[in-house]
Amino acid sequence: MFMRGLKRKCFDGEEDIEGTLAGIKAIPSYNLQRQSLLDMSLVKLQLCHMLVEPNLCRSVLIANTVRQIQEEMTQDGTWQMINTQSTGQAPLDRLVSTDILCRSSRDQAEGKHVPGYGTFNKDFESDQAQDSSETLSAASSVQAPRNLQSNVWEMENPQENKGNFQKSLDQIFETLENKSPNSVEDLFSEVDNSYYDLDTMLTGMMSNTKMGHCDSIETFSSPTNTASNSNCKSDLNELDHIVEILVES
């Protein structure tokens, strides 16, 4: 178990916050940053399972990062939130299955970029970066993540990207359908259809995290903040559930 202060080094620009107007603008909580890292990692994992053949090393490293965060959250007690939200379908200690990392769907190759990666992610990640940089105090280092982002990525049309995402998910299900029509019915019968509305799920995640970031200043110690954290957790739980289904099929 590490001291909170020590861990904060991992987040960009943190060290420059000290001695600035930290008293006036609240520093985003460690929990919030950790949550954002978790969400980012899950999106990365999901995307790489959509690609033609995921880079196994990268997937394993991201999955290990997710595990680390989840382990720490469990020790912290913040993971307990899931208990109250869970419908009991997934075991509490079930982490994101790495088996899914080794699968891939028949998918059109997403436009390959240098460095190659999914197109959807860019928009989400640049949003994340901008949000987190907004909530950091007004030190000059705030510019650092933004510049880093703009150097590497160009902004893409979010609408288009979401469309790609939905299309990819549809293709996964198409694959499943072609393999064994009977099982598909079973697959869908037990599950609430809203799980497969990826747009909703991701929007939910995004808006939760965005809200988390923007509201941290105003609602730093308010119950609302905690609730938004747990919303993220329930989304995570839904994701676990989908992963489970796909793995079992």
Place this chain on the structure above:
Amino acid sequence: FLGAGGGNDIQWCFSQVKGAVDDDVAEADIISTVEFNHSGELLATGDKGGRVVIFQQEQENKTQSHSRGEYNVYSTFQSHEPEFDYLKSLEIEEKINKIRWLPQKNAAQFLLSTNDKTIKLWKISERDKRPEGYNLKEEDGRYRDPTTVTTLRVPVFRPMDLMVEASPRRIFANAHTYHINSISINSDYETYLSADDLRINLWHLEITDRSFNIVDIKPANMEELTEVITAAEFHPNSCSTFVYSSSKGTIRLCDMRTSALCDRHSKLFEEPEDPSNRSFFSEIISSISDVKFSHSGRYMMTRDYLSVKIWDLNMENRPVETYQVHEYLRSKLCSLYENDCIFDKFECCWNGSDRQVEFFSLIVMTGSYNNFFRMFDRNTKRDITLEASRENNKPRTVLKPRKVCASGKRKKDEISVDSLDFNKKILHTAWHPKENIIAVATTNNLYIFQDKMN
């Protein structure tokens, strides 16, 4: 500047640059591997489009004593084509992951090239003569009317323009479920290993329908997978010894004489974690992207995201030397994780040496961002940062050292971390085996630098 052996400093000068000038990089042109052959006369590159381009050094021009021969295109061929795996419904990329040269045994040259799934042995041979004077055929190949043949002659070889032919002699396929990251030729020159994320196979160069699995780290349940193989190499002298590195920052040395399946290592090299630097990214940045034995085989060098480490094979618990490549990135790891740069796999290499003596494995070279590359002198402990850029392309002008300013006041000529271009990464570098000539690959260009000869 750097010393090399006898105390002479190396001063690097631009020599040549190969590749398109455009800023718009065609994906197929992205260089994915660079390798000199054993004599240094040939320099091979592989790209994302599955092509291999071989450059040949000109014979030294006696009148131009101040520069070594230039490298010019010798042969270009399509090594791998994109394939489709119908069973898994996956495309198999044609990108060349690694090229390794065989030592030359006769007039022809041989190299191994590999993509994610298939290794190929290529023979590159020269043809500078052709037979002329056939009795039954015209020069253009058409058959002569036999009734017009009145005399017989013996065909003779006549000189022709040099033609370099590349032909695939062996195809080693269907042995890897996961993506091949390394190939390494054994010191017996008869066998070689190929490593993917979870397995390492041993091949005989003459036999393509069989390979031996010598390492398998695939767990029974893939959900338990937490570590993958990232690189592997045979020991330069001991033909039963090899090492492989992992995504958790460990190196395992294995001896093939102990058992058929070398799942139990003979040595495990791992440095204990520094608790003061611990973060969620610690494991990712400890993942080893390259491992290279020194010339004698007494040492090996590993590259992880931020540093290069030199290990003594006799000491497993920590490296004997550590060099920081770009420590200023440590505070940016979150952004680098976001944009995936943290997963970039940088390679490293030793200086060349015309002797298999440890004394001469002195300088380490590796790449960084912004088209910078770094060299570390093990003797003097000095290091230098240079840039591969067309702006510096005046031959025989010494390259200016670069400096990155981590924070605070930026001095003149320094570059701040925030201005670094993370799209411009140097992942692949190679050092001529005998001379001070280096090949540095940017995204789609190949730079050749030489030391300034006085």
